[in-house]
Amino acid sequence: MQRVLRPRHEHDAMIDLASNDYLGLSRHPEVIDGAIEAVRAWGAGSTGSRLVTGDTDAHQQLEQELAAFTGAATGLVFATGYAANLGAVTALSDRDTLVVSDRTNHASLVDACRLSRARTEIVAHRDLDAMRDALEERDEERALLVTDSVFSADGDLAPLRAMHAICRATDAVLIADEAHGVGVRGDGGRGLLQECGLAGEPDVIITLTLSKALGSQGGMVLADEKVRDHLINTARSFIFDTGLAPASVGAARAALRVLRREPERATAVLDHARALAAAADVTEIPESAVVSVVLGDAATAVAAAERCAALGVRVGCFRPPSVPAGTSRLRLTARADLTTHEIDTVVEVLRAVLGENR
Incomplete structure (x- = not known):
């Protein structure tokens, strides 16, 4: 399955769970x-x-x-x-x-x-x-x-x-x-x-x-x-x-x-990661900003990521050679600056999409 570039747009309204901007500082x-x-x-x-x-x-x-x-x-x-x-x-x-x-x-x-x-x-x-x-x-x-x-x-x-x-x-x-x-x-x-x-x-x-x-x-x-x-x-x-x-x-x-000045940002990342893990039915308590949702084959993971995007949430999608065959996944990254409304929206989207793939 060919990889392609997907440029972000200047006024992108999607909720971002794919970047590594964990503290939400790139646009601070x-x-x-x-x-x-x-x-x-x-x-x-x-x-x-x-x-x-x-x-x-x-x-x-x-x-x-x-x-x-x-x-x-x-x-x-x-x-x-x-x-x-x-x-x-x-x-x-x-x-x-x-x-x-x-x-x-x-x-x-x-x-x-x-x-x-x-x-x-x-x-x-x-x-x-x-x-x-x-x-x-x-x-x-x-x-x-x-x-x-x-x-x-x-x-x-x-x-x-x-x-x-x-x-x-x-x-x-x-x-x-x-x-x-x-x-x-x-x-x-x-x-x-x-x-x-x-x-x-x-x-x-x-x-x-x-x-x-x-x-x-x-x-x-x-x-x-x-x-x-x-x-x-x-x-x-x-x-x-x-x-x-x-x-x-x-x-x-x-x-x-x-x-x-704001060390609570680090704590917020882990708090939000736990919320994402719960929404995705990931049983392990996250130890970092990364929440890995293993779906199996690459086509399933890519389809799930595309479905999330269609519903307004950008998620990462890891597949071989980034991860071993059979362990393709959605990679969700928590951010300190996620709002309560954004988290609520993400919970709804993840439950809908993952319910279709499990």
Whole structure:
């Protein structure tokens, strides 16, 4: 079944349960103003790689502010979250490194493993025994254990405390992608690693994107100064990529200010996710903004998504190769700014559509 582009229109009236704008900040007036002010100060583009002309005071301020918010020592801004994952994994591995990766990790981590020169061991989803065995039995001197903190298709959580304990016992480094964790999990949205007490640990590296809960665009690696310096000098997706545009930097900084001031937004996301799960008869209590409604074959999932759209609700539709065959699904994403009226409408639509497909 062919994928097609479906452009949004400027005055789109559909209720959005498909985007990753978890905190509803992409259209927040302060966030828009932050982007505009940055453009006026620095121009429309960053003009070059960050090592040439693409670095600004605003880039470095964003790094400091987001590191302080999440509990990390420092950070490094990349042009995208995808580039951040590529840069972190490839720059911190070589032919004498084992990389252990969860089977359901995001494509950016999968591609990072493929591009690294390291031997990669793929383990079953959240299989702690397999992770431990791979790390204990390795011949390589160095090892990385890479994972999403919140998995994008199912919305479930990585067992980060147990994974970190395994890393400590086997002299490995944990790299966790907080793309779906920051803004939703942790104290006021500070992320799952902060919630687990692991942010700032010397053997923990955080990657994330600015394009989800923070409503902007770009990526970040959060670690200590030594790792930051190493990435600046060795991460190809940092060295050779044009720096993040000033508008995105300004928008992300403004979004972070709003989140600091309004930490209840993170709580609202999980509250709304529970309402969506109840409407879709999903028995598991959501642990993130993502509510996964497995329908089986791809045609059924696509038809259900199209029916929701016809009734005014946009939902995500995941099918192979994004998910395994036979597990095609609707992927519903909760937003902090959903109104009571919108939630009531969504409940009616989901019950009508899913009743037709079950």
